[in-house]
Structure formats: structure tokens, C-alpha cells
Amino acid sequence: MNQADSGRPARVRVTAPRSSNRRRQPRTAATEIDAQTEVGAIFVRSLLRAQLRAAAATLSLVVVLIGLLPLVFHQAPGLADQTLLGMPLPWVLLAFGIYPVLFLIGRWHVRRAERIEAAFADVVEGS
8 A cells, every 4th residue: 555545645754964065164275275266366466466576675776776886986986086905996896895785685685575475374374
């Protein structure tokens, strides 16, 4: 005898919800970047923009400092006639004065780049 024939409603099986429909954990910035989503692309673009600004500032500083030397010697021609260590002053500055300045600028740039990367890592790990 059939259940429909007896007048009783058909049995319905009740089960637990599917495991794939569970509530998902919020995605972190690291997973967004790894998955190459739009949010991850925004994080990466912000890092690249910050690095580009730091590089542009460093390059500008180097260009201004080195570019000012010929201008200074052109505006004050008496300086070009001075000698130091038996060499003309412009040559002494180019031979010995520029490299410590470039080293300090490079050191400043590396520290700034490390700070930018550390801040980015904090954002990625903290979210």
C-alpha cells in the first residue's frame, strides 16, 4: 500500500545544512592580494604609489643638490678659482664631497622604503 493511498502526507527528510553554505570567514588583505581581487589590487597600487613617491623625492633631491653645483660656481666664479688640496675647488667637491652626500641620501631612501614596506605589512597582517 502506498502512502499517498493511505491519506498520510509524504515523509520529508530533514538534514543539517550543507557544509559549503557555512558562513565564511572575512577575507584578509593577504588573501585579497593572493586572489588578485579588486581589493587586493587597491592594496598593491597604494604600495606602489608610496614607493614611487619616495623614489621621486629621492631623485629630486639628488638632481637639485648635484644640479646646484654648476649654478653655484657660475654665480660665484671666484669659488672656481680656489684650490684645496692642490686641486681646484669644483674638482674637490666632485671627487670627495658628492659621495658622502649621495651615501646619506641613499641611506635615507632605504630607511624610507623599509618604513613604507613595514606599514604595508602591518596593514596586510593586521586586517
